[in-house]
Amino acid sequence: MEQVKNNLLFDFTVDKATNTVFITREFAAELSLVWDAFTKPEILDQWGAPEPWTTQTISMDFKVGGRRFYKMISPEGQEYFSVQDFTSISPKTNFKYISGSSDKNENINLEFYGAENNLDFSEANGITTFRMTIKYKDLATLDMMANNRFKEGFTMTLNILEKILATLSQK
Secondary structure, eight states, X not given: OEEEGGGEEXXXXXXXXXXXXXXXXXXXXXXXXXXXXXXXXXXXXXXXXXXXXXXXXXXXXXXXXXXXXXXXXXXXXXXXXXXXXEEEEETTTEEEEEEEEEOTTOOEEEEEEEEEEEEEEEEEXXXXXXXEEEEOSSHHHHHHHHHTTHXXXXXHHHHHHHHHHHHHHTO
């Protein structure tokens, strides 16, 4: 397990036996602020892609049965579309969704759809712990994500989030 600045925990573990990625990250911010950063498009779009990429939420209905439809935009202007279909929400503590890629008309690419995402949030002594489990449908999809430098990209986005949370915490 890595310690990031301020001795905050960061762990990223890949379990190929279960096609699962486990991520744990602590933030020096209140739970409600971290929750908002993951559930409000206006904050999510500020950190949801590794630089120099950007992300833009096209639509988001944060409720069970709802969906976030968004795109990541490369520095050259290429657009990659994705969906998150929300399956469970326990306010301020957990939400789950099925994710995958789509086209610009929100038509799901079934080959790259079906990752089960489970996000947990807890707070103690002013530190919010974020835990995420991503279970892919098969090893090939997990390997494809690993080959696309998912760990590096996700680490970068969480570091961007840390800076945003520090700014928002001061308001």
